[in-house]
Amino acid sequence: MEKQLPFDMVVEAKYAPTTPRRRLNPAGELPVLEEDGGLRICGNYPITEYLEEAYPQRTLLPRSMPERVEVRRLIDWFDKLFNREVTQKLVQEKIYLRQNPDLSPSTHALREGKRNIGRHLEMIASLTQDQPWLTGESMTLADITAAAHISSLDYLGDVPWKDYPQSKDWYALMKSRPAFQWILRERLPGIHPPPYYENPDF
Amino acid sequence: MEKQLPFDMVVEAKYAPTTPRRRLNPAGELPVLEEDGGLRICGNYPITEYLEEAYPQRTLLPRSMPERVEVRRLIDWFDKLFNREVTQKLVQEKIYLRQNPDLSPSTHALREGKRNIGRHLEMIASLTQDQPWLTGESMTLADITAAAHISSLDYLGDVPWKDYPQSKDWYALMKSRPAFQWILRERLPGIHPPPYYENPDF
Numbered sequence: 001m002e003k004q005l006p007f008d009m010v011v012e013a014k015y016a017p018t019t020p021r022r023r024l025n026p027a028g029e030l031p032v033l034e035e036d037g038g039l040r041i042c043g044n045y046p047i048t049e050y051l052e053e054a055y056p057q058r059t060l061l062p063r064s065m066p067e068r069v070e071v072r073r074l075i076d077w078f079d080k081l082f083n084r085e086v087t088q089k090l091v092q093e094k095i096y097l098r099q100n101p102d103l104s105p106s107t108h109a110l111r112e113g114k115r116n117i118g119r120h121l122e123m124i125a126s127l128t129q130d131q132p133w134l135t136g137e138s139m140t141l142a143d144i145t146a147a148a149h150i151s152s153l154d155y156l157g158d159v160p161w162k163d164y165p166q167s168k169d170w171y172a173l174m175k176s177r178p179a180f181q182w183i184l185r186e187r188l189p190g191i192h193p194p195p196y197y198e199n200p201d202f
Numbered sequence: 203m204e205k206q207l208p209f210d211m212v213v214e215a216k217y218a219p220t221t222p223r224r225r226l227n228p229a230g231e232l233p234v235l236e237e238d239g240g241l242r243i244c245g246n247y248p249i250t251e252y253l254e255e256a257y258p259q260r261t262l263l264p265r266s267m268p269e270r271v272e273v274r275r276l277i278d279w280f281d282k283l284f285n286r287e288v289t290q291k292l293v294q295e296k297i298y299l300r301q302n303p304d305l306s307p308s309t310h311a312l313r314e315g316k317r318n319i320g321r322h323l324e325m326i327a328s329l330t331q332d333q334p335w336l337t338g339e340s341m342t343l344a345d346i347t348a349a350a351h352i353s354s355l356d357y358l359g360d361v362p363w364k365d366y367p368q369s370k371d372w373y374a375l376m377k378s379r380p381a382f383q384w385i386l387r388e389r390l391p392g393i394h395p396p397p398y399y400e401n402p403d404f
Contacts, residue, residue: 029283039268043282045247046274054267065256066241072248080245081231 002179003058060141070135074142078149082120087149089113090158125166147174155193175200204381205260262343272337276344280351284322289351291315292360327368349376357395377402
């Protein structure tokens, strides 16, 4: 979307019977990108690196080595550390377990997720103190990865924005991107986001 | 090592006081690669992509797009799925918890890890049925990533090799690489690997 490439979106339920999805990706994990020629790319990391290499016109990974290292450090930070400490604890518990009525959310995990989010919002604040985006003057895959995690928590009303005004400014900038508006219009059946969720001036 | 680059190794205890490590990597995670010029690269994914870009002479990531996609799919498979289903359950429980006397291993996690390893060894067998390495005729980052996880389980005697002779052949090939011998000579204090651990003909 930010790279201005056309695509079709197919939504998959995380706990739906996995057979059709395993045909797409033997790991049974999402996301999967399928090219018109049939090439299938599985997983966040392979997809983002592939898109950068296959479509270098509008790059989301800077050219200089120290910047590439920093962007990938932050992708790794959000997809591993933030995912483990926050997203899994809150989103996993609140949304995915809803799709599986046999399981019930763990209040311990929810409490931990809410406690952990603070230091990550502080890091975003400190990185964006003197620059608009996490790694500099341009939006990169680091911002997209961070915003992907944060938007799912914001949908649940779990981001304490008032305590982190600097991080809120960064996220407002992200929300104003045309590509991001499309994400903000998506809804999960049966769960309503807070009223400010879609608004770039929140 | 496989890229024939000189380096120094510094061992870090996973549960040692984290302050010096946080100075290296704010995420407090390993591994961290530090270049002579001071550039610091944090995490498996950023390090492997960096080494390929900075030192393209001996490449461990093939040039063609479908092959790059396949190598990265398998890196992601082992670092996420295999890590979650097997490595974390066995290595985490058996080794890291030893370093922290307040915690005791969970027999449930150990049992699950041992049960899960089978399908991954089957996948390695099916990928290497008609080719020596996971993605073709040359060893790549996919083989290195898979072998890194498997060697730590093999150190604990947790790989049921006799049930997976094809996967064993692949791992024997890996063990015979000069770079890998160096890894096989490493020892953890207080834990002894099985007698066949270091032997390429096991």
